[in-house]
Amino acid sequence: MLSYFLKRLLMIVPTLFCVTLTVFVVMRLVPGDPVLLVMGDVKNPELIAQMREQLGLNQAIHLQYIDWIKKLLQLDFGTSIVTGEPVLQAMIQRFGVTAQVVVISVIFAALIAILAGTIAAWQHNKMPDRWIVVFAVFCMSIPSFWLGIALILIFGVQLQWLPTVGYISPLQNLTEGIQFLILPIATLVLTEMGGILRMVRSTTIDILQLDYITHARAKGLGEMTVLFRHALKNSFIPTLTLIGLIMGSLLGGAAVIETVFTLPGLGRLLVTSINGRDYMMVQGIMILVSTTYVMINLLIDMLYPLFDPRVKL
Amino acid sequence: MKLAFSQMITSLKGNALAGYSILFIVITTSLLGNLFSPYDAVETDFLNRFSSPSLSHWFGTDEYGRDVFTRIAEGTFTSLRVSTAAVTFAIVLGALVGAITGYFGGWLDRIAMVIIDSIMAFPGLLLVLGIMAVLGPNEMGIIISLGIAYTPSITRIVRGTVLSLREKEFVEASRLLGNSEWVTLFSHILPNCITPVVVISTSIFTAAVLSETALSFLGLGVPPPAPSWGGMLADSRNYLGLNPWMGIFPGLAITFTLLAINLIGDALRDKWDPRLRTLQEETP
Numbered sequence: 001m002l003s004y005f006l007k008r009l010l011m012i013v014p015t016l017f018c019v020t021l022t023v024f025v026v027m028r029l030v031p032g033d034p035v036l037l038v039m040g041d042v043k044n045p046e047l048i049a050q051m052r053e054q055l056g057l058n059q060a061i062h063l064q065y066i067d068w069i070k071k072l073l074q075l076d077f078g079t080s081i082v083t084g085e086p087v088l089q090a091m092i093q094r095f096g097v098t099a100q101v102v103v104i105s106v107i108f109a110a111l112i113a114i115l116a117g118t119i120a121a122w123q124h125n126k127m128p129d130r131w132i133v134v135f136a137v138f139c140m141s142i143p144s145f146w147l148g149i150a151l152i153l154i155f156g157v158q159l160q161w162l163p164t165v166g167y168i169s170p171l172q173n174l175t176e177g178i179q180f181l182i183l184p185i186a187t188l189v190l191t192e193m194g195g196i197l198r199m200v201r202s203t204t205i206d207i208l209q210l211d212y213i214t215h216a217r218a219k220g221l222g223e224m225t226v227l228f229r230h231a232l233k234n235s236f237i238p239t240l241t242l243i244g245l246i247m248g249s250l251l252g253g254a255a256v257i258e259t260v261f262t263l264p265g266l267g268r269l270l271v272t273s274i275n276g277r278d279y280m281m282v283q284g285i286m287i288l289v290s291t292t293y294v295m296i297n298l299l300i301d302m303l304y305p306l307f308d309p310r311v312k313l
Numbered sequence: 314m315k316l317a318f319s320q321m322i323t324s325l326k327g328n329a330l331a332g333y334s335i336l337f338i339v340i341t342t343s344l345l346g347n348l349f350s351p352y353d354a355v356e357t358d359f360l361n362r363f364s365s366p367s368l369s370h371w372f373g374t375d376e377y378g379r380d381v382f383t384r385i386a387e388g389t390f391t392s393l394r395v396s397t398a399a400v401t402f403a404i405v406l407g408a409l410v411g412a413i414t415g416y417f418g419g420w421l422d423r424i425a426m427v428i429i430d431s432i433m434a435f436p437g438l439l440l441v442l443g444i445m446a447v448l449g450p451n452e453m454g455i456i457i458s459l460g461i462a463y464t465p466s467i468t469r470i471v472r473g474t475v476l477s478l479r480e481k482e483f484v485e486a487s488r489l490l491g492n493s494e495w496v497t498l499f500s501h502i503l504p505n506c507i508t509p510v511v512v513i514s515t516s517i518f519t520a521a522v523l524s525e526t527a528l529s530f531l532g533l534g535v536p537p538p539a540p541s542w543g544g545m546l547a548d549s550r551n552y553l554g555l556n557p558w559m560g561i562f563p564g565l566a567i568t569f570t571l572l573a574i575n576l577i578g579d580a581l582r583d584k585w586d587p588r589l590r591t592l593q594e595e596t597p
Contacts, residue, residue: 018431026443137579141572143523145530146546146564149553153561157554164553249436256527260550270439271531274446282446286439293436 008301012294019290020072024065027283077284082276087284091266095251095288097167098258098265101181102250105188110243113193117200118227118235124205132197139194148187148260155183165262184261188254192246199242203235237308244300248293332576339389339570346386352379366558373558375548381559384540385566391541392570395455396521400514402460407467408503408510414468415475416498422472429465438524442533450533459524463517470513474506508585515578519571526567542567 052058059067071078077087120132156164163180170177207213208231216226255267262268266285273281366373372381410429414422432440441458448454478484479502487497528534529543537544542563549560 015434018427019434022431137575141568141575143526143567149560153553153557255531259531270442274442286443289439290435294434
């Protein structure tokens with residue numbers, strides 16, 4: 001068990017190396033001088049030279065990379081070119097907002113999807129299954145930003161039950177903070193549920209045909225026990241992988257939902273940084289998000305043996 | 314001809330038929346809207362701002378008095394053009410890299426796989442946004458960044474198929490006939506990759522349409538005033554109380570298009586995915 005964890009932990013080192021290299025390559029080697037991007041219309045050669053020196057752009061490219069990695073290892077992400085704020089501090093602040101929305105949404109989405117997907121598989125090719133499948137495809141086809149706008153329109157503008165846009169930290173004011181989070185979370189739950197649901201359904205359909213399920217039924221176990229204790233145990237691992245992937249990608253890709261509800265999250269910071277040509281910030285966010293993504297996948301991999309003792313590396 | 318067509322229709326299952334019909338309706342309506350609409354997609358008309366749907370403006374007008382129907386119709390082609398170009402980019406590059414690395418192997422293969430794996434370590438839109446930060450928000454930028462982001466999945470599928478076919482008898486036969494490695498690869502092995510590539514391409518295409526609208530929603534898509542579905546939705550957010558129609562119709566256009574492609578993709582997978590087929594045959 002311990003050696004599985006250690007091996008898996010070691011495997012992320014090359015991955016993280018590749019991630020940093022990719023970010024480095026994207027940010028430096030693609031056409032477009034970062035200094036000119038930052039400086040915009042400023043044509044003063046002295047200022048440009050100074051900026052080059054400051055960003056370390058006069059060194060050889062591999063030295064720049066090594067320098068940059070050394071700084072990253074000390075958690076030095078540099079300072080924002082636009083606001084002058086330390087990148088790490090800005091990112092951590094926004095990351096909390098994104099994380100609470102994403103984690104809560106994915107947990108709810110997974111619970112509902114596992115329940116509905118198992119029922120659909122149980123009722124395979126019957127009426128409940130058909131409706132659940134239609135619902136899942138529909139969830140997958142609605143773009144989250146449109147669903148968000150529609151929910152704002154219904155619950156915010158027409159019924160006036162919930163605030164439309166904005167954000168108050170639940171730590172400051174619990175009831176009001178939660179009110180601001182209901183709509184974004186509902187939107188994400190609905191849009192992310194479809195994929196998980198289909199995964200649960202198709203794996204459970206396969207599993208329900210296996211001999212051990214027939215055996216469990218023949219023993220006289222109730223259908224609920226068969227479905228949720230015996231079948232779910234084996235359908236849960238592929239589902240867990242998907243949940244991990246979704247959670248990881250949402251932590252970076254919640255930009256859209258954050259823009260709809262004007263939540264001060266990491267995704268929105270990324271979009272404003274891109275629009276403001278804040279090269280240091282974009283670089284920092286790309287590193288943070290991809291590292292988180294790799295870490296979440298690692299965590300999910302480490303959870304496998306807990307759910308399935310047969311898993312070995 | 315007529316018989317063939319009716320056979321094609323009956324061979325389609327309900328979902329696929331629905332998918333093709335919806336896509337057909339969306340494209341024809343957009344085409345007709347583009348050709349026959351009396352309005353211009355970008356020309357402003359301040360006397361008719363925020364009108365609700367009516368006979369003269371089917372989907373109402375936006376904050377500049379532009380006809381929403383005409384703009385959606387034109388947005389269809391922006392969306393489909395960008396997505397198709399991005400998917401084509403990914404297929405061409407992915408198939409080329411996948412075929413060569415899978416067939417010849419060696420250090421080239423190892424390097425390519427490292428690059429592919431590191432591209433795949435970036436979740437969702439992150440890499441796309443990163444590349445767009447450098448390329449700038451324009452049509453070429455979206456196509457290239459989406460194309461790069463989708464290349465790995467094609468590469469892996471093609472490489473896997475080529476690897477599994479490399480030692481087969483027909484490949485050996487082609488070599489014995491004196492065909493060069495390249496002829497063997499491109500005219501004998503690669504055609505076998507078409508099915509898996511088509512199946513994966515439909516799901517990539519859905520993702521591309523969604524990403525394109527998401528990018529234009531974030532203000533990183535085709536620059537205004539050119540109409541795009543995502544851009545129209547983003548604009549509508551400020552006027553939800555005044556004219557909800559501005560947001561409802563572009564959203565419906567996106568949803569129905571995605572629904573159609575999802576349904577078609579499912580049908581193609583059911584038909585062509587060999588793993589699924591065996592499962593279905595085993596099922597009584």
